[in-house]
Amino acid sequence: MKINIEKFRIPAGKKVDLDKWPTLVKPFYQSEKDYRDSLGAGLDELTGLQKKLYASNQYSLLVIFQAMDAAGKDSAIKHVMSGVDPQGCQVFSFKKPSDEELKHDFLWRSNCRLPERGRIGIFNRSYYEEVLVVKVHPEYLRPQGIDPDRIDRKALWKGRYESIVDSERHLHRNNTRIVKFFLHVSMEEQRKRLLSRIESPDKNWKFNLEDIKERERWSDYMKAYEACLAETSTDQAPWYAIPADDKRNARLIISKVIVETLDSLKMRYPVADKAKARELQEIRKLLAG
Numbered sequence: 526m527k528i529n530i531e532k533f534r535i536p537a538g539k540k541v542d543l544d545k546w547p548t549l550v551k552p553f554y555q556s557e558k559d560y561r562d563s564l565g566a567g568l569d570e571l572t573g574l575q576k577k578l579y580a581s582n583q584y585s586l587l588v589i590f591q592a593m594d595a596a597g598k599d600s601a602i603k604h605v606m607s608g609v610d611p612q613g614c615q616v617f618s619f620k621k622p623s624d625e626e627l628k629h630d631f632l633w634r635s636n637c638r639l640p641e642r643g644r645i646g647i648f649n650r651s652y653y654e655e656v657l658v659v660k661v662h663p664e665y666l667r668p669q670g671i672d673p674d675r676i677d678r679k680a681l682w683k684g685r686y687e688s689i690v691d692s693e694r695h696l697h698r699n700n701t702r703i704v705k706f707f708l709h710v711s712m713e714e715q716r717k718r719l720l721s722r723i724e725s726p727d728k729n730w731k732f733n734l735e736d737i738k739e740r741e742r743w744s745d746y747m748k749a750y751e752a753c754l755a756e757t758s759t760d761q762a763p764w765y766a767i768p769a770d771d772k773r774n775a776r777l778i779i780s781k782v783i784v785e786t787l788d789s790l791k792m793r794y795p796v797a798d799k800a801k802a803r804e805l806q807e808i809r810k811l812l813a814g
């Protein structure tokens with residue numbers, strides 16, 4: 526079934542009301558087999574495009590995942606990227622910042638992990654946490670040397686959105702292409718998933734009591750996401766709000782967005798020039814004996 530990715534793209538420069546963005550849409554697959562076939566076809570395309578990205582050595586791709594807990598970031602990354610050459614793809618998961626990271630500006634730790642030219646870099650959480658979890662918990666600013674009670678917080682967030690947009694503009698200018706996914710899961714679906722982390726022994730390890738505390742701040746998080754998506758979705762580095770209550774459907778949409786983004790670069794394998802072609806023929810003769 527054809528997926529129109531534009532339907533999920535957050536338009537640049539407009540207000541965002543997440544209640545109006547679906548967490549569930551009609552599935553793009555008819556059966557488990559159909560899902561596997563579609564995901565497999567996406568993987569084949571992605572593998573081919575990743576080879577070209579590597580060979581042409583001109584662009585890199587940064588893919589950012591943000592979401593509430595248990596929205597399916599990890600499994601989406603695993604399934605969507607499972608066919609890609611591990612040498613051409615790097616995944617980084619950003620957790621609470623270390624003491625060293627806190628001594629630097631808020632973009633520093635991710636700058637060191639940006640994908641090299643020719644590669645795909647995946648950020649499982651990212652510098653966006655700095656305008657999401659930190660906005661919900663302004664006390665996290667203290668270890669950054671900022672007293673949340675003595676500053677104009679509105680101006681701080683505005684400044685951070687601007688820094689992010691400027692930084693992404695700089696990356697785009699330097700041939701890093703960026704796509705950003707917000708996995709939009711409903712509170713009810715999250716409840717079910719957290720419950721299953723308690724009920725299934727093999728999922729117990731995933732359960733984290735902190736997730737329950739963060740869940741209580743759901744509406745604050747949604748407000749933070751709405752502001753963030755509105756301020757930082759740009760034509761060059763767009764956000765996609767992916768309905769995530771159905772994990773399979775979410776993966777099919779994500780796969781399609783990544784494939785279309787890479788495909789739009791119109792990459793080619795480098796072609797040997799005349800001198801190189803002559804040299805190759807000489808070597809061929811030698812090898813043929």
Ligand code: ATP
Pocket residue numbers: 593594595596597598599619620621622649650651654655658659665731733736
């Ligand atoms: P899952 O969806 O499976 O729960 P996860 O991405 O939440 O995976 P965790 O190890 O559970 O991984 O949590 C990482 C935690 O680190 C998150 O709660 C996130 O908000 C927090 N974090 C990430 N970056 C920052 C930051 N810059 N400041 C404060 N907290 C951060």
Ligand code: MG
Pocket residue numbers: 594595733736
């Ligand atoms: Mg978590």
